[in-house]
Amino acid sequence: MKSIKLIMALLAGLLLTSLTVSAQDANFYIYLCLGQSNMEGNARYEAQDTLVSPRFQVLSAVDNKELGRVKGKWYPARAPLCRQRTGLTPVDYFGRTMIENLPENVRVGVVHVAVGGCKIELFQKDKRGEYIKTAPQWMLGMLKEYDNDPYARLVEMAKIAQKDGVIKGILLHQGESNTGEEEWPAKVKDVYDNLLADLNLKAEEVPLLAGEVVNADHGGTCAAMNPIIATLPQVIKNCAVVSSKGLSCAADHLHFDAAGYRVLGRRYAAAMLKMMGKELPTTEEVIKNTVEASSNMHGCDFPRLDKENRAYFRIFSPDVKRLQVDICGKKYDMDKDEQGWWTVKTDPLVVGFHYYFLLVDGFSVIDPMSCTYFGCSRMASGIEVPEGKEGDYYRPQNVPHGQVRTCTYYAESQQRFRRCVVYTPAEYEKNTKKRYPVLYLQHGMGEDETGWSTQGYMYNILDNQIAEGKCVPMIVVMESGDVEVGFRPRPGKNVNDERNLYGSSFATLMIN
Structure with a gap:
C-alpha cells in the first residue's frame, strides 16, 4: 500500500511539473x-x-x-x-x-x-x-x-x-x-x-x-x-x-x-x-529598406517611407534639447544619438498628403528636408504617402499636358490686387477662338489658392481625365476665398455674425 501511495505521489508530482512547464x-x-x-x-x-x-x-x-x-x-x-x-x-x-x-x-x-x-x-x-x-x-x-x-x-x-x-x-x-x-x-x-x-x-x-x-x-x-x-x-x-x-x-x-x-x-x-544579438536598424539599413518621400527637397534622403507607410525622419541638430515631429497633431519624440543626429519612426500613415512640422524645443518650424506648402494657415512641411496603382489618376501620365499659371488681377470690390491660379488644358493655345467651360475650384480652410495645384495635383487629374474622355477640356480657376486663416471671431462680436462674414468676400469676387 505504501509503495502504491508513493507511486501515486510521484505521478501527481510529475503531472504538476508538466502543467507548470x-x-x-x-x-x-x-x-x-x-x-x-x-x-x-x-x-x-x-x-x-x-x-x-x-x-x-x-x-x-x-x-x-x-x-x-x-x-x-x-x-x-x-x-x-x-x-x-x-x-x-x-x-x-x-x-x-x-x-x-x-x-x-x-x-x-x-x-x-x-x-x-x-x-x-x-x-x-x-x-x-x-x-x-x-x-x-x-x-x-x-x-x-x-x-x-x-x-x-x-x-x-x-x-x-x-x-x-x-x-x-x-x-x-x-x-x-x-x-x-x-x-x-x-x-x-x-x-x-x-x-x-x-x-x-x-x-x-x-x-x-x-x-x-x-x-x-x-x-x-x-x-x-x-x-x-x-x-x-x-x-x-x-x-x-x-x-x-x-x-x-x-x-x-x-x-x-x-x-x-x-x-x-x-x-x-x-x-x-x-x-541579445539584435541591433536596431542602422541608417544604411533604413535607407536600403525604405524609399524617399516624393515631397522631399531635391537631394534629401529623408523623410523616407517603408512598405507599411511608416515615415522615417533623420535630422542633424546637436545643440537642440528636444525635437519632435508633429504630423496632423500627433507628436513623435525623436531620439538623439551621441553625435547629434535625431531620428524617429512613425506609426503607419494613411495614404495621401500630410502636413507636418518640427517642434524644436517646443517651437514649431518647417523641416528643411521637405518642400513647403501653404496649409494649417501657414507655410508647412509636407509628406506624400503614395497610393498603389489605384493612385495613377493623380500621377503624370504620357498624355498631353495643360498648364498652370499664376495670374494677378485687380479686384474692384476690394480695391486691391489679388492672385489666382489658373489651369488651361493642353489644347488651349491651339484653339484660340474656342470657348471653354470654367470650373472655380475652392480649397479648404487654412489653405490658399496654390493648394489644389501644389498639394492636390489637380493638373495631373485633369490631364488624365481629359485624355481618357472622362471630362471635357476646361479652364480651372483657383482663388483664395479669404479663408487662409482659420475662423477666429473678433473679441466682443457675435460669433454667428462673425461666421457669416468669414469668407463672405468670395461670392462677391466670383460674381463681380
Missing part, C-alpha cells in the same frame, strides 16, 4: 525593473503614453485603484506602471521598442518596483532594515505599499511572473541618492547577485542594464555619479550602461522630462537588443 510561455520575455524616482516615473504622462500594444504587459506590484489593477495580475502596460500618482518611466518606451523589434509571437512583460528618493541600500537584503529606520517621513507611505520591503515584493512578483514567462533581464535606474559613493557598484552587485540566487537565474542569461542620471550636458544635479555608474560593467560582467547624453530634463535637473524618458527607454531597449 506547459503554462510557461518561452516567448513571454520578463524584465525586472527597480530603482528610485527616475525609474518610478517623475514626468506627467500624456495621452500617447496610455496607448499600448497588448503584447506589452505589466505585472502590478501593488493594488492600483486609479487604473483598477490588482497586485499580482497582468495588465496592458500603459502609464503609470509603478503606483498611483507616479508618471512616465523609461520602462514605458523600453517595452514599446522591444516589441517593435522582436518577432510578433514574442510578448514583453515587466515587473516594476521603485521608490523615489531611496538609496540602493533599500534593495540590499541585509541593509534594508537599518535604512528604513532613517527613511524620511515622505517615503514611509511608499514603503508601506511594499510592506516595507520593496526587494521582497520584487522577488514575490518575479516568482509569479516566472510561472508565465522567462526572466530575460534586469533594468536599474538609481544612483542620485548615492552620488559620489565609490562603493555603489559593489552594492548594486549585491542586489543583482541576490536576485539571481532568489530566483534561480543564471548571470550569463540575465543581463543588468543601468541608466545614467541626468547628464552634465543638461546641468544634471547628480551628473558626478555618471563616472561611477560607468564602472559597473567592471564589477558585473553581464552588464551595460545606458547613456543619458543629450537627454532633456525637468527644471530641477534631477529628473528627466517626458521626452527624456521616452528616448532613455528606447536606449535601454537598444542596449538589451544588442545583448
Whole structure:
C-alpha cells in the first residue's frame, strides 16, 4: 500500500511539473525593473503614453485603484506602471521598442518596483532594515505599499511572473541618492547577485542594464555619479550602461522630462537588443529598406517611407534639447544619438498628403528636408504617402499636358490686387477662338489658392481625365476665398455674425 501511495505521489508530482512547464510561455520575455524616482516615473504622462500594444504587459506590484489593477495580475502596460500618482518611466518606451523589434509571437512583460528618493541600500537584503529606520517621513507611505520591503515584493512578483514567462533581464535606474559613493557598484552587485540566487537565474542569461542620471550636458544635479555608474560593467560582467547624453530634463535637473524618458527607454531597449544579438536598424539599413518621400527637397534622403507607410525622419541638430515631429497633431519624440543626429519612426500613415512640422524645443518650424506648402494657415512641411496603382489618376501620365499659371488681377470690390491660379488644358493655345467651360475650384480652410495645384495635383487629374474622355477640356480657376486663416471671431462680436462674414468676400469676387 505504501509503495502504491508513493507511486501515486510521484505521478501527481510529475503531472504538476508538466502543467507548470506547459503554462510557461518561452516567448513571454520578463524584465525586472527597480530603482528610485527616475525609474518610478517623475514626468506627467500624456495621452500617447496610455496607448499600448497588448503584447506589452505589466505585472502590478501593488493594488492600483486609479487604473483598477490588482497586485499580482497582468495588465496592458500603459502609464503609470509603478503606483498611483507616479508618471512616465523609461520602462514605458523600453517595452514599446522591444516589441517593435522582436518577432510578433514574442510578448514583453515587466515587473516594476521603485521608490523615489531611496538609496540602493533599500534593495540590499541585509541593509534594508537599518535604512528604513532613517527613511524620511515622505517615503514611509511608499514603503508601506511594499510592506516595507520593496526587494521582497520584487522577488514575490518575479516568482509569479516566472510561472508565465522567462526572466530575460534586469533594468536599474538609481544612483542620485548615492552620488559620489565609490562603493555603489559593489552594492548594486549585491542586489543583482541576490536576485539571481532568489530566483534561480543564471548571470550569463540575465543581463543588468543601468541608466545614467541626468547628464552634465543638461546641468544634471547628480551628473558626478555618471563616472561611477560607468564602472559597473567592471564589477558585473553581464552588464551595460545606458547613456543619458543629450537627454532633456525637468527644471530641477534631477529628473528627466517626458521626452527624456521616452528616448532613455528606447536606449535601454537598444542596449538589451544588442545583448541579445539584435541591433536596431542602422541608417544604411533604413535607407536600403525604405524609399524617399516624393515631397522631399531635391537631394534629401529623408523623410523616407517603408512598405507599411511608416515615415522615417533623420535630422542633424546637436545643440537642440528636444525635437519632435508633429504630423496632423500627433507628436513623435525623436531620439538623439551621441553625435547629434535625431531620428524617429512613425506609426503607419494613411495614404495621401500630410502636413507636418518640427517642434524644436517646443517651437514649431518647417523641416528643411521637405518642400513647403501653404496649409494649417501657414507655410508647412509636407509628406506624400503614395497610393498603389489605384493612385495613377493623380500621377503624370504620357498624355498631353495643360498648364498652370499664376495670374494677378485687380479686384474692384476690394480695391486691391489679388492672385489666382489658373489651369488651361493642353489644347488651349491651339484653339484660340474656342470657348471653354470654367470650373472655380475652392480649397479648404487654412489653405490658399496654390493648394489644389501644389498639394492636390489637380493638373495631373485633369490631364488624365481629359485624355481618357472622362471630362471635357476646361479652364480651372483657383482663388483664395479669404479663408487662409482659420475662423477666429473678433473679441466682443457675435460669433454667428462673425461666421457669416468669414469668407463672405468670395461670392462677391466670383460674381463681380
